[in-house]
């Protein structure tokens with residue numbers, strides 16, 4: 001990218017590899033990585049950044065495969081200036097860089113039930129963008145307001161309606177960066193909430209490869225079986241089951257593997273490239289289609305360019 005970029009107070013790094021910023025530990029460089037000092041710094045940077053320069057906000061990379069050729073964009077990653085958490089009654093306001101687990105614990109301390117966030121390894125920005133959820137609860141159920149900085153540098157409050165939440169998706173204006181979110185959770189007894197979270201963590205460890213490098217569920221459960229939490233949803237057809245039926249549990253390519261412990265988890269066993277991981281995922285989709293006629297949809301986002309030959 002040949003551009004003169006605004007000089008921020010935060011950290012701007014050219015040609016920054018992204019592998020160490022993603023859970024799967026793969027990915028080539030971003031043209032630039034920008035870590036704003038605070039909201040004011042972010043606003044000024046975006047306002048002064050030439051309109052044609054693409055921006056990609058990232059959280060802690062727990063739902064991302066960044067391809068090996070990297071990202072032709074300014075990647076924006078929020079840090080310390082964006083991770084405060086405060087509780088007022090049943091209302092919890094968290095910076096977009098705050099980790100879901102931390103927010104769940106702070107909320108529980110204050111007797112607010114956001115327990116479903118405890119086992120999701122992302123940040124609040126990623127939770128809102130992805131409508132993260134588990135155990136039948138979703139970000140959409142508890143979100144009251146999200147604050148963004150637009151690509152033009154304006155601060156705007158969005159309502160849940162503006163975000164148009166869907167299964168693992170919400171709408172944000174192009175290039176907008178979520179900076180904080182306000183949730184309202186049901187009241188609960190702090191001790192009971194902490195006990196429930198401990199049980200959920202234990203359940204995860206028993207059923208999922210939580211010690212491996214993964215990005216969580218690789219594919220959505222097949223359409224109509226998406227664990228949306230809605231009353232009309234059904235839960236009897238799971239992605240892991242059709243992957244098992246296609247004989248792909250434990251299948252590998254290079255350093256990538258479909259976890260033997262949970263076949264819908266794509267893992268980096270140590271030396272995987274993004275191309276190994278995405279290639280194996282595509283192979284799984286093909287095999288599943290051949291054996292069951294079902295087209296699996298990726299849940300992991302894949303971004304950036306493949307490595308040039």
Ligand SMILES: Cc1cc2nc3c(=O)[nH]c(=O)nc-3n(C[C@H](O)[C@H](O)[C@H](O)COP(=O)(O)OP(=O)(O)OC[C@H]3O[C@@H](n4cnc5c(N)ncnc54)[C@H](O)[C@@H]3O)c2cc1C
Nearest residue numbers: 059060061062063122123125126127129132133134178216
């Ligand atoms: C072991 C494991 C278990 C998981 N279990 C679950 C689960 O039970 N339920 C679930 O829903 N997910 C699960 N996930 C997936 C993942 O944790 C969630 O999707 C999470 O919400 C992603 O957050 P993140 O901060 O890592 O976002 P990233 O992966 O960095 O980014 C994901 C998307 O969010 C956008 N984004 C992130 N931050 C911002 C921001 N500040 N402003 C604008 N856009 C932003 C990015 O542009 C990208 O589009 C799991 C992942 C792992 C590794």
